[in-house]
Amino acid sequence: MKWQTYFFKEVDSTNTRAVDYDVGSVIIAENQTAGRGRNGRRWQSLAGNLFLSAVLPALQNETPFLSFVAGVSLAEALPDVPVRLKWPNDVLLHHAKIAGILLERVDDKVIAGFGVNIRQAPDRDMLYQAGSLNQKYTPEEVTKNLLTALSDNLDLLMQSGFTPIRQKWLNYAVGIGEEIEVKLPHETLRGLFETLTPQGAISLKTPTETRLISAGDIFLL
Numbered sequence: 128m129k130w131q132t133y134f135f136k137e138v139d140s141t142n143t144r145a146v147d148y149d150v151g152s153v154i155i156a157e158n159q160t161a162g163r164g165r166n167g168r169r170w171q172s173l174a175g176n177l178f179l180s181a182v183l184p185a186l187q188n189e190t191p192f193l194s195f196v197a198g199v200s201l202a203e204a205l206p207d208v209p210v211r212l213k214w215p216n217d218v219l220l221h222h223a224k225i226a227g228i229l230l231e232r233v234d235d236k237v238i239a240g241f242g243v244n245i246r247q248a249p250d251r252d253m254l255y256q257a258g259s260l261n262q263k264y265t266p267e268e269v270t271k272n273l274l275t276a277l278s279d280n281l282d283l284l285m286q287s288g289f290t291p292i293r294q295k296w297l298n299y300a301v302g303i304g305e306e307i308e309v310k311l312p313h314e315t316l317r318g319l320f321e322t323l324t325p326q327g328a329i330s331l332k333t334p335t336e337t338r339l340i341s342a343g344d345i346f347l348l
């Protein structure tokens with residue numbers, strides 16, 4: 128992928144702006160006034176952090192896997208820190224969430240929005256403990272590494288399917304083989320996180336059944 132980058136001082140949300148751009152565009156803003164997180168949550172946009180949205184092609188059968196491509200690419204963009212991935216694509220450092228990814232499909236495009244706490248962590252996150260990279264990287268370094276990794280991993284997905292991306296994801300994953308809690312819109316489940324299925328779902332073994340879950344928030348116990 129050949130990226131074309133557009134910089135803004137302030138936008139409402141880079142994901143919202145990105146809708147008007149072609150595949151291969153990257154929207155970066157120094158500040159967002161209405162940053163969005165997963166499941167309708169707000170994303171606090173603190174000074175010095177990175178807010179970036181990349182416009183990806185909505186691949187025919189691979190679209191659900193873009194979430195893992197995005198997570199793995201961001202993990203690979205931070206090579207000298209021991210980051211881990213929490214399903215599907217929260218980036219953790221020492222158990223604290225240092226980055227979140229929001230994928231939104233619009234027509235034949237998928238907007239992949241990355242919020243990376245380069246300098247500051249929000250004081251309080253409703254769901255998880257938040258952390259930051261403490262400026263170990265500059266936003267420019269993360270951007271460069273991320274766009275390279277994203278391009279490489281998209282090629283890998285298109286050439287070899289989900290198998291190698293899944294393997295890379297598993298190498299970064301937290302919680303596999305452990306007891307976890309999964310919050311779904313109408314219920315909360317507890318069980319053993321057996322594995323990530325070849326379709327990208329969580330296989331959760333509860334006392335009564337094995338459930339396959341493809342959307343939700345997981346909590347390590």
Ligand code: BTN
Pocket residue numbers: 139140141142143159161162163164165166168170177178179180217226227228229240241242243
């Ligand atoms: C999450 O973990 O809930 C996902 C957070 C995604 C935040 C980023 S910041 C850049 C892009 N623009 C947005 O409004 N959201 C994403």
